[in-house]
Amino acid sequence: xxxxxxLLGSRDSSEFVYLGDASLIDRPDWQAEHAAEAFYDYAxxxxxxxxxxxxxxxxxxxxxxxxxxxxxxxxxxxxxVELARDVARAQGRSK
Amino acid sequence: xxxxxFKVIKEALTGHKGWKPVWRDPEPKPHYDxxxxxxxxHGLATAHYxxxxxxxxxxxxxxxxxxxxxxxxxxxxxxRSNYLLDGNEPFYEFSLKLWEGLEQDVNYNAMVSxxxxxxxxxxxxxxxxxxxxxxxxxLNGADAELLDAEQVRKEYPFLNFNDARFPIxxxxxxxxxxxxxxxxxxxxxxxxxxxxxxxxxxxxxVTGFRIEDGKCLGVETSKGxxxxxxxxxxVAGNSGRLMGMAGMRLPIxxxxxxxFVSEGLKPVLPGVITFGAGHFYVSQSDKGGLVFGGDLDGYxxxxxxxxxxxxxxxxxxxxALMPMIGRxxxxxxxxxxxxxxxxxxxxxxxxxxxxxxxxGGWCYGGFKATPASGHCFAHLLARxxxxxxxxxxxxxxxxxxxxxxxxxxGNQPNLH
Ligand SMILES: Cc1cc2nc3c(=O)[nH]c(=O)nc-3n(C[C@H](O)[C@H](O)[C@H](O)COP(=O)(O)OP(=O)(O)OC[C@H]3O[C@@H](n4cnc5c(N)ncnc54)[C@H](O)[C@@H]3O)c2cc1C
Numbered sequence: 001x002x003x004x005x006x007l008l009g010s011r012d013s014s015e016f017v018y019l020g021d022a023s024l025i026d027r028p029d030w031q032a033e034h035a036a037e038a039f040y041d042y043a044x045x046x047x048x049x050x051x052x053x054x055x056x057x058x059x060x061x062x063x064x065x066x067x068x069x070x071x072x073x074x075x076x077x078x079x080x081v082e083l084a085r086d087v088a089r090a091q092g093r094s095k
Numbered sequence: 096x097x098x099x100x101f102k103v104i105k106e107a108l109t110g111h112k113g114w115k116p117v118w119r120d121p122e123p124k125p126h127y128d129x130x131x132x133x134x135x136x137h138g139l140a141t142a143h144y145x146x147x148x149x150x151x152x153x154x155x156x157x158x159x160x161x162x163x164x165x166x167x168x169x170x171x172x173x174x175r176s177n178y179l180l181d182g183n184e185p186f187y188e189f190s191l192k193l194w195e196g197l198e199q200d201v202n203y204n205a206m207v208s209x210x211x212x213x214x215x216x217x218x219x220x221x222x223x224x225x226x227x228x229x230x231x232x233x234l235n236g237a238d239a240e241l242l243d244a245e246q247v248r249k250e251y252p253f254l255n256f257n258d259a260r261f262p263i264x265x266x267x268x269x270x271x272x273x274x275x276x277x278x279x280x281x282x283x284x285x286x287x288x289x290x291x292x293x294x295x296x297x298x299x300x301v302t303g304f305r306i307e308d309g310k311c312l313g314v315e316t317s318k319g320x321x322x323x324x325x326x327x328x329x330v331a332g333n334s335g336r337l338m339g340m341a342g343m344r345l346p347i348x349x350x351x352x353x354x355f356v357s358e359g360l361k362p363v364l365p366g367v368i369t370f371g372a373g374h375f376y377v378s379q380s381d382k383g384g385l386v387f388g389g390d391l392d393g394y395x396x397x398x399x400x401x402x403x404x405x406x407x408x409x410x411x412x413x414x415a416l417m418p419m420i421g422r423x424x425x426x427x428x429x430x431x432x433x434x435x436x437x438x439x440x441x442x443x444x445x446x447x448x449x450x451x452x453x454x455g456g457w458c459y460g461g462f463k464a465t466p467a468s469g470h471c472f473a474h475l476l477a478r479x480x481x482x483x484x485x486x487x488x489x490x491x492x493x494x495x496x497x498x499x500x501x502x503x504x505g506n507q508p509n510l511h
Contacts, residue, residue: 014404019507020507020509040494043437044494045344049335055395075398076396
């Protein structure tokens with residue numbers, strides 16, 4: 001698989017380390033009332049779709065940026081690559 | 096029809112005209128006591144034990160393709176019970192004992208071959224860890240033997256003992272481990288279950304569940320609605336997809352694992368060797384091909400094929416361990432979809448939906464579990480309580496922190 005890195009262009013997927021579902025960006029608030037339940041959900045449960053999947057890849061053998069890759073889990077086709085930083089900011093994760 | 100040596104001779108003398116189809120090809124009935132989804136090893140074994148041990152006859156196995164087309168026909172056929180943790184080892188040893196009696200139990204030749212398995216050791220720390228594991232195995236009634244480098248050399252003189260990074264310093268052997276002809280396991284269990292009256296319905300895909308007031312009443316399929324008193328799901332890599340139809344999210348990700356076979360060679364490998372440090376393991380099939388594999392590709396996948404970086408990685412592992420493998424040609428390779436759980440261990444449990452039961456999360460090691468998984472799932476379906484060897488395989492262990500994490504990797508399925 002070739003991952004089209006937003007900053008570095010086409011890179012072989014073997015330069016990357018895979019983490020998993022991009023929902024891992026949405027870390028729950030540890031002080032919220034139902035935090036334990038929210039963390040159980042966050043840490044262990046997955047949608048695991050057959051089809052389009054947004055997922056986190058780390059460019060370990062490159063610029064060490066985190067990417068959100070949209071990839072089809074049935075065909076392995078990659079349709080979109082974003083910097084995880086941009087995705088997280090757009091979701092209001094940090095300033 | 097019973098199979099025997101006598102029957103083979105009789106058929107040979109009469110032109111092989113008396114062999115019959117090994118199982119029927121029935122249309123689904125409107126209602127069964129128990130419906131099992133998934134005609135892989137686990138689903139078919141469940142049907143066999145439900146019938147034979149728990150006396151259920153009005154049951155069906157529903158398979159979307161043909162039986163044996165999933166992981167049961169794609170794995171590298173290794174069976175063993177060399178686990179460390181309490182939740183696992185009694186279950187896998189129960190399974191190995193069932194393998195030892197399988198062919199008589201189902202009256203089918205599954206080529207169960209206890210040719211032994213050796214996990215290689217490269218360092219003092221690893222020897223300590225394997226010594227502990229061996230002791231845990233022995234405490235649970237399994238067999239284990241610690242070998243030094245010379246003992247390994249006697250059995251496998253051609254291995255690369257002086258590799259600069261991973262010199263071979265010994266091994267943990269389980270002599271009762273080995274290989275089993277995987278397709279024959281599916282066929283043998285199918286034939287036995289069919290003989291007890293279970294319907295094996297192929298080319299019938301489950302497309303949904305009928306759930307009313309928190310109770311599962313049956314399944315919607317490509318051949319119409321099939322009612323059921325209880326429904327058991329055993330669809331391995333498709334677990335997430337199937338349980339999603341019942342509104343459930345699972346502690347499971349689907350990943351692809353590849354396997355490889357070389358051209359046929361004269362006998363060279365007497366048993367199974369695992370080179371964990373190099374992400375490589377190998378055995379030799381009775382046809383002569385070297386059967387080998389390594390790690391997961393590492394990303395979520397429902398494609399039954401992998402990518403080239405892992406092919407390279409596995410072949411490098413092979414070259415590092417037994418350089419002569421480079422002289423053999425690679426004949427075939429394929430992939431299967433693994434139901435990778437969050438702690439690397441399986442689930443055999445009820446769900447929150449009445450009448451709906453789940454069996455999955457087998458990761459890359461569910462073939463060896465086939466007999467015990469079938470037996471324990473049948474027990475759960477028949478009695479509504481877990482089998483004594485499978486009490487730890489609960490859904491709620493992730494919520495309560497009772498993980499069974501053999502590798503100590505945490506909630507990252509692609510690392511188990
Ligand atoms: C390359 C590879 C190597 C492996 N090596 C080993 C090994 O050496 N030792 C070991 O112990 N394990 C090994 N495994 C793991 C082992 O094969 C699996 O854990 C085990 O086979 C899974 O259980 P099963 O046989 O029931 O799965 P499957 O055979 O996959 O059965 C599941 C069935 O469910 C069906 N299904 C799915 N969705 C539906 C639906 N909606 N409706 C109806 N039917 C459906 C599928 O078509 C499939 O036939 C390996 C796996 C792979 C891929």
